[in-house]
Amino acid sequence: MIKILKGHIIHTPTKERFEVHADSYIVVEDEQVVGIYKILPDQYNDQSIIDYGSSIIIPSFIDAHLHAPQYMQMGVGLDLELMDWLNQYTFMLEGRFADVNYAKKVYPHYVDALYEYGTLRSCIFGTIHDEANRYLVHAMKEKGLSGYVGKVNMDRNAPVSLVQTAERSLKETENFIRDFKDDSMVKPIVTPRFAPSCTDELLDGLGRLSVTYHVPVQSHLAENKAEVAWVKTLFPESASYTDVYVKHQLYGPEKTLMAHSIYLDSVEMELAKSAYIYMVHCPNSNMNLSSGIMPVTQFLDEGITVGLGSDIGAGHTLAMQQTITSAIQCSKIRHVLSPKERILSEPEAFHMATKVNGSFFESFGLIGSFETGYQFDALVIKDPSPIMDTLKPVEQLQRFLYCGWTESIQVRYLNGKNI
Ligand SMILES: [Zn+2]
Missing domain, CATH: 3.20.20.140 (Metal-dependent hydrolases)
Incomplete structure (x- = not known):
């Protein structure tokens, strides 16, 4: 089964930097990540999209x-x-x-x-x-x-x-x-x-x-x-x-x-x-x-x-x-x-x-990243404050990490499933 999520996607395939995909799609098949796309490939045109707007999506x-x-x-x-x-x-x-x-x-x-x-x-x-x-x-x-x-x-x-x-x-x-x-x-x-x-x-x-x-x-x-x-x-x-x-x-x-x-x-x-x-x-x-x-x-x-x-x-x-x-x-x-x-x-x-x-x-399995083949374990995070839309995706992540409000976590995915 295919799932497509849209939002600001952030992960760290390497420790050197945050890889940020603003306004992008992550495609998940069954439990695993297929890929991250700025423009959705044609083959997924018929699929419904779960649009998380300006929320950030990070590995859980x-x-x-x-x-x-x-x-x-x-x-x-x-x-x-x-x-x-x-x-x-x-x-x-x-x-x-x-x-x-x-x-x-x-x-x-x-x-x-x-x-x-x-x-x-x-x-x-x-x-x-x-x-x-x-x-x-x-x-x-x-x-x-x-x-x-x-x-x-x-x-x-x-x-x-x-x-x-x-x-x-x-x-x-x-x-x-x-x-x-x-x-x-x-x-x-x-x-x-x-x-x-x-x-x-x-x-x-x-x-x-x-x-x-x-x-x-x-x-x-x-x-x-x-x-x-x-x-x-x-x-x-x-x-x-x-x-x-x-x-x-x-x-x-x-x-x-x-x-x-x-x-x-x-x-x-x-x-x-x-x-x-x-x-x-x-x-x-x-x-x-x-x-x-x-x-x-x-x-x-x-x-x-x-x-x-x-x-x-x-x-x-x-x-x-x-x-x-x-x-x-x-x-x-x-x-x-x-x-x-x-x-x-x-x-x-x-x-x-x-x-x-x-x-x-x-x-x-492969755990802890959004690279192809990894288990899709993720958190969808949206700060309740209306000012969040004015922050860049990485700034939203920084604020979440330092301020740590659990109510910012809207959705949790483990092995591709919304739990
Ligand atoms: Zn101990």
Whole structure:
């Protein structure tokens, strides 16, 4: 089935610039983009056109790192640093998901909020609890959203209510993988919480599951200085934090997301250049917990793949618009303090939240752009203000990114369908 949409079409096939097609047509066949045209080819003359007037049409957002259970906790306890925040707030909250009825209360609000903000695909940490994780998958599918959901694995260094034996944790992970690996909308991802909460036995088993079932991996890396020092004492035989994951096949050979990655040594920087490795910059979270600021343009210029994540609840908003602008603002602060570091450009940051994050979703198709053959995932945005017609399409996008009004999102498309 053919769909033709008209409006100001903006995307970032490359990170260097916004590609703007003012007053143009985008043709979608079934789920995928056929092409963008200023003048519609004759073959489509009989087709009806969905005319969005002066609205802008952009790829929908993808969040590469967030914690669904922490939706309840956004903005709470953010005067603390990472380990105190985990111990005083997060672990207690996550323990409540042992009761699936609690998950049933929280997760519908969480998926509604993802939808409202235009984040139609995401890479999500659940909790250790099988029933609650399965309910989360169900809630995502009910809402028509796509993503990777990970059963969190922990077998030490957390309250009793949040640790399982390595054996049970692996068994539940394997069952979860088997049940969802062929799902077309929500797929499993191997999720050791972070090295300190896992024994070698658990990490080893998780690496084996990732390789056996060809399932990607997500975890945390080098977020906070105290955490990095702690990992050294927990894994004295490992050369670095990264090396802990490398040793257990949790850093490649399957695609891997490593959230934060602020404090990497020169050997770790080299390892990060692998095509399978994505560092996920989470600027709001890193500022809130005083963790640090990733030198993002340095990473990009050295050829490291960097995606973007909201990291709620340490991040205080699900809005990828504001995650994009925070990433830019963080790079400006680094630039002011150290002028040799360049500023992250708007197209670069937008590219991270769409095409780069989207490339992690290769088992769902081509994601995150309007190039031919990509899945048509899109947001149609019209600012309610009457002055918007006087702004150029890119200026409308800038205003949407910085001001972040969700009511500006008129229509959401996923896989070519208006959802
Ligand atoms: Zn996180």
